[in-house]
Amino acid sequence: MKLTGAQALIKSLEHQGVEVIFGLPGGAILPVYDPILDSSIRHILVRHEQGAGHMAEGYSMATRKPGVAMVTSGPGATNIVTPLLNAYMDSTPLVVITGQVATASIGTDAFQECDITGISMGITKHNWLIKDANEIPQVIAEAFHVATTGRPGPVLVDLPKDISNATMEFYTPEPVSLAGFKQQIEPDASAVSQAAELILRAKKPVLYVGGGVIKSNGSAALKILVEQTSIPVVTTLMARGAFPDSHELNLGMPGMHGTYSAVIALQQSDLIVALGARFDDRVTGKISAFAPHAKIIHADIDPAEIGKVRKPDVVLLGECRRSIEELTRALTEKTAEANKDYKLPLELSQWHNTIKEWKNKYPLSYDRDAKDVLKPQYVIEELSKRQGEDTILAAGVGQHQMWASQYWQFNKPNTWINSGGAGTMGFAVPAAIGAKVGRPDKTVWAIDGDGCFQMTAQEIVTASAEQIPVKIAILNNAYLGMVRQWQHMFYEERYSEVYLSPDLPDYVKWAEAMGAVAFRVDTAEEVIPTIEKANEIDDRPVVIDFRTDVTERVFPMVPAGASNDEILVSAEHADSVIQ
Amino acid sequence: MESKNHHIVSALVENKSGVLARIAGLFARRGFNIYSLAVAPTNDPNLSRVTIVVDVEASLLSQVVNQLDKLINVVEIQELKPTDAVERELLLATVECSLSKRTEVIQIVTALGGEIVDVNLSGLTIEMSSSPDKLDALEELLSSYGIIKLQRTGRVALPRLTKESDTYTNQLKLA
Numbered sequence: 001m002k003l004t005g006a007q008a009l010i011k012s013l014e015h016q017g018v019e020v021i022f023g024l025p026g027g028a029i030l031p032v033y034d035p036i037l038d039s040s041i042r043h044i045l046v047r048h049e050q051g052a053g054h055m056a057e058g059y060s061m062a063t064r065k066p067g068v069a070m071v072t073s074g075p076g077a078t079n080i081v082t083p084l085l086n087a088y089m090d091s092t093p094l095v096v097i098t099g100q101v102a103t104a105s106i107g108t109d110a111f112q113e114c115d116i117t118g119i120s121m122g123i124t125k126h127n128w129l130i131k132d133a134n135e136i137p138q139v140i141a142e143a144f145h146v147a148t149t150g151r152p153g154p155v156l157v158d159l160p161k162d163i164s165n166a167t168m169e170f171y172t173p174e175p176v177s178l179a180g181f182k183q184q185i186e187p188d189a190s191a192v193s194q195a196a197e198l199i200l201r202a203k204k205p206v207l208y209v210g211g212g213v214i215k216s217n218g219s220a221a222l223k224i225l226v227e228q229t230s231i232p233v234v235t236t237l238m239a240r241g242a243f244p245d246s247h248e249l250n251l252g253m254p255g256m257h258g259t260y261s262a263v264i265a266l267q268q269s270d271l272i273v274a275l276g277a278r279f280d281d282r283v284t285g286k287i288s289a290f291a292p293h294a295k296i297i298h299a300d301i302d303p304a305e306i307g308k309v310r311k312p313d314v315v316l317l318g319e320c321r322r323s324i325e326e327l328t329r330a331l332t333e334k335t336a337e338a339n340k341d342y343k344l345p346l347e348l349s350q351w352h353n354t355i356k357e358w359k360n361k362y363p364l365s366y367d368r369d370a371k372d373v374l375k376p377q378y379v380i381e382e383l384s385k386r387q388g389e390d391t392i393l394a395a396g397v398g399q400h401q402m403w404a405s406q407y408w409q410f411n412k413p414n415t416w417i418n419s420g421g422a423g424t425m426g427f428a429v430p431a432a433i434g435a436k437v438g439r440p441d442k443t444v445w446a447i448d449g450d451g452c453f454q455m456t457a458q459e460i461v462t463a464s465a466e467q468i469p470v471k472i473a474i475l476n477n478a479y480l481g482m483v484r485q486w487q488h489m490f491y492e493e494r495y496s497e498v499y500l501s502p503d504l505p506d507y508v509k510w511a512e513a514m515g516a517v518a519f520r521v522d523t524a525e526e527v528i529p530t531i532e533k534a535n536e537i538d539d540r541p542v543v544i545d546f547r548t549d550v551t552e553r554v555f556p557m558v559p560a561g562a563s564n565d566e567i568l569v570s571a572e573h574a575d576s577v578i579q
Numbered sequence: 580m581e582s583k584n585h586h587i588v589s590a591l592v593e594n595k596s597g598v599l600a601r602i603a604g605l606f607a608r609r610g611f612n613i614y615s616l617a618v619a620p621t622n623d624p625n626l627s628r629v630t631i632v633v634d635v636e637a638s639l640l641s642q643v644v645n646q647l648d649k650l651i652n653v654v655e656i657q658e659l660k661p662t663d664a665v666e667r668e669l670l671l672a673t674v675e676c677s678l679s680k681r682t683e684v685i686q687i688v689t690a691l692g693g694e695i696v697d698v699n700l701s702g703l704t705i706e707m708s709s710s711p712d713k714l715d716a717l718e719e720l721l722s723s724y725g726i727i728k729l730q731r732t733g734r735v736a737l738p739r740l741t742k743e744s745d746t747y748t749n750q751l752k753l754a
Contacts, residue, residue: 117597121604126651129597146651179654180593304645 005133006031006164009097010039012140015172018068020044020059020437022052026072027112029099031164044437044466049076051430051459053083057092058434061417062392062442064217066093066147067434073099074112077158081119082424087154088123089421090238091215093147094154095140102162103131120156127156133168141173150183151302152215183301187318187326195273195297195314196330200342202271202295204351205231208254208283211238211420212276212300218321219243219413222275225328230345232355234262236277238420241410251355252364255283256558257402260362260569261355263556267564268354269294273327276300276320279309280421289563299323362569364406366552373549374524376400376475380407380447382527383473386535391415391443394432396452397423399481402554404447426455432470433463443471443535450476450500450507457510463541464515471534471542472516477550478502485553489578502547511543518543585614586640587664587736588631590647591655594620598652602629605646611635615668615733626654630735659736668734670714671696673704675725684724691717702727 003011009032013021020042025033036043046052049071056067067087071080077098087094101110117127126146128139139157147155199205213222219242226233226249233243234254243250252259254266266272266283272294277283284290287309298305298312299320306315316323335342366377380403393408394417395401401418410416417435419427432446453474463470480498487495511518517537519530521544534542557568559578568574592598599618606613614632621628633640640658648656670693676684684703685695693707707717711734718729 118600121601122608125649178651181651302649304642304649306645308642308645 001170002167003170004031004035004164005130005136005159005166005168007035008133008136008168008170009140009159009164010035010041011170012137012173013041013068014039015137016140016144017065021068021070022046022055022059022434023070024049024052024072024076026076026099028073028101028161029070029076029097029159029164031161032070032097032099032159044462046430046462047458048456049079050082050426051433051456051462053080053094053096054086054424054427054430054456055434055437055459056094056096057083057087057090058394058417058431059438060092060094060434061431062414062435062444063438064414065438066095066144066152068095068097070097071099072112073101073116074114076112077114077116078119081123082422084120084154084156085123086419086422086424086427088125090419091152091211092154093152095143095147096154096156098156098158099164100129100158100160103160104162106160116156117158123154124156125153127158129158130160130163133163133166136163136168137171137173142176142178145176146178146181149181151212184303184317185301185319185322187299187316187323189326191314191316192323192326192330193334195316196327196334198271198295198297198314199229199231199273199327199331200334200346202346203348204269205229205271205273205346205348206265206269207231207233208236208266208272208274208277209233209239209242210236210275210277212320213239213242213324214413216276216301216319216321217413218276218324221321221324221328225324228328228331228344230348230352231273232265232352234258234266236280236283237405237418239277240405240416241413244411245409246411251359253405255280256285256560257406257554257556258283259364259406260556260567261358263558263564263567264358265355266291266294271295271297273297274299274312275324278305284309285558285562285564285566289565362556365570370549374522374527374547376403376477376546376548376552377407378524379473379475379527379546379548380404383445383447383531384408386528386531387443387445389415391445392417392432392435392439394418394428394435394444394446396428396446396448397425398449398452399477399485399552399554400447400449400452400475402482403475408447425449425452428452429456429470429472430459432472433459433468436463436468436470437466446470446472448472448474449481450474450478450502451480453507454500454505458514460511460514460516460541460543467539469538469540469542471537471544473544473546474507475548476502476507476545477548477552479550482554488553489574490559507543507545511541511545514541516541516543518545520545520547522547584634584636586633586635586637587659587661587666587734588633588640588644588647589657589659589664589736589738590629590631590653591621592627592629593652593654594625594627595652598627599629601650601652602631602647605643605650606631606633609639609643611639611643615731617733617735628735630733632734657738659738663739664736665739666710666734666736667708668711668714669706669708669732670717671704671706671730672718672721672726673697673702673728674721675701675727676703677701680724684721687720688717693717
């Protein structure tokens with residue numbers, strides 16, 4: 001069958017099972033937009049290419065399928081660089097297709113030319129510049145294979161305009177075999193055995209659960225392991241929902257703004273079982289002071305993560321879910337051996353009691369009796385209470401994100417969509433839209449900051465036009481709140497360039513102008529009725545402008561570069577320590 | 580010149596455009612200076628062998644090697660310890676050399692195993708292929724005559740063959 005390169009591309013995407021492309025056309029990608037009219041694939045026309053990338057990420061994080069975005073050359077391509085970085089840092093499988101100027105014009109500074117394969121080299125797992133239309137089916141097959149195999153991540157395919165217009169004979173691609181692309185799925189049996197021995201002998205073990213558990217669909221396996229052993233669990237920012245918050249052994253999020261019990265349990269642990277986590281600096285604090293007495297079992301699919309930050313005692317190289325399952329099996333086997341006095345669940349009552357004391361002494365807290373001001377934590381708690389377990393929550397980056405992670409009850413995987421490693425402000429609105437496109441059956445909320453909202457709010461137009469009814473709660477404190485918090489604590493309250501104003505823009509008018517229903521909430525009394533109103537709307541986007549307390553800071557907090565032992569549990573504690 | 584932080588990385592890579600940029604990019608990102616680099620196709624024209632000498636601490640290097648190994652185009656990669664590798668490098672040097680000094684220079688070059696590959700009334704071009712430390716010695720000797728231009732290829736290296744006895748032992752183990 002003779003096809004144009006453009007037709008071959010769309011057909012190849014159909015063969016990969018692509019249901020939706022987030023994109024925006026332009027000169028160099030024009031040929032590909034023609035066959036889209038005849039394709040079963042839904043195209044969502046975004047208002048800015050960054051939105052296309054984040055929507056594809058949100059779609060992927062909600063569905064566990066690769067997200068696909070398509071943009072034109074030059075500025076179209078550079079506008080999607082931020083989502084590529086974001087997806088690279090958070091291991092989200094994305095296939096981004098960029099138009100390119102005709103092959104004869106490459107390197108001549110042609111109109112809208114950009115070396116996007118060069119630019120994206122360091123923030124993609126791999127990228128391809130297609131130089132022959134005959135390569136298209138094979139390269140697309142390779143692109144999806146690379147994006148979704150092993151540690152997932154973004155890839156980019158750059159398609160020159162003359163290649164889209166050329167004709168080729170369409171074919172079904174060969175099964176992908178790339179000599180330099182090897183994955184170890186099954187963990188080494190003797191390492192599993194050693195890990196099980198360490199677990200059975202541990203007195204103060206912690207399961208340090210990272211995003212790899214969600215990526216590998218390992219939540220069910222994890223629950224079995226926890227119930228088998230009774231080891232307490234901490235779930236990183238990328239792993240919220242991997243293990244239910246309602247479970248008494250879940251200590252919540254570790255790290256810079258983690259719960260006291262999660263941070264200190266890791267710190268005092270004698271065995272950390274890292275499952276698909278990468279010892280990020282936001283988790284470890286000062287690395288030389290991190291969990292000084294802990295032995296480390298590190299389960300990860302990416303060999304480059306092993307020993308990158310902390311040298312492990314046992315390495316489980318392989319798919320996270322498989323490592324968890326194998327641990328469970330090995331633990332059962334070892335306990336059954338007659339000559340050993342191993343016991344399951346482990347005898348950890350002392351450790352459990354210590355942790356319970358920490359939990360009781362230092363729970364997450366804010367001033368619940370505050371009059372006259374609306375506490376952001378209260379808004380999130382009330383929002384969370386009025387959702388089913390299946391509701392998906394997206395967030396931007398900053399204070400609102402940390403409060404969302406702390407106060408929202410996550411009980412299922414793939415219900416929390418946020419920007420972890422890259423810390424991309426403006427992620428929430430487009431990511432929520434992408435999630436809703438992927439899971440139209442679920443309610444999707446975004447919790448956003450006023451600073452973040454202003455970066456990507458125009459995608460609400462996309463949501464209105466495409467009838468994607470997402471709900472957005474802006475925690476509007478009129479500031480770039482996290483930066484303000486740091487200036488408060490570490491720059492002697494010298495606030496530099498962080499004030500945004502509560503009513504410039506007028507968020508209600510702006511949201512309405514973009515086709516959304518919008519509400520403004522100033523007082524605590526209005527919170528519940530307004531959330532209930534928003535929950536009932538299902539035919540268009542909803543935006544609520546919550547005017548929250550300007551002065552509220554995120555606690556607990558481990559100051560940057562400090563040891564986790566120096567955790568500040570509250571504003572009073574912080575102000576007494578930092579003079 | 581020869582620093583104790585020199586490490587050799589030997590990689591078998593796909594012979595495709597852009598591969599060198601991907602490899603170099605991973606070093607540049609961490610601010611590691613590539614001391615020398617040699618690339619050429621192998622007996623399989625689809626593959627090239629790259630030998631990189633880099634000046635960096637071993638622990639930092641292993642991170643880069645792990646990252647390099649993740650590149651789709653890198654088929655195989657290993658760090659080579661100088662003691663476990665055969666290394667060679669080629670040097671070309673044009674030396675200022677009046678007729679009166681000519682015999683002296685030629686003697687030095689021949690004594691070290693080099694050759695004269697070009698000559699005119701005022702100078703000589705010398706070629707020598709050897710281990711990097713011998714080339715360092717030659718370079719030092721020639722510098723007193725005045726080196727006008729110098730080019731070294733950067734070292735190429737292959738792992739040393741295992742001793743026959745080791746191979747024999749391995750075979751016994753396998754059997």
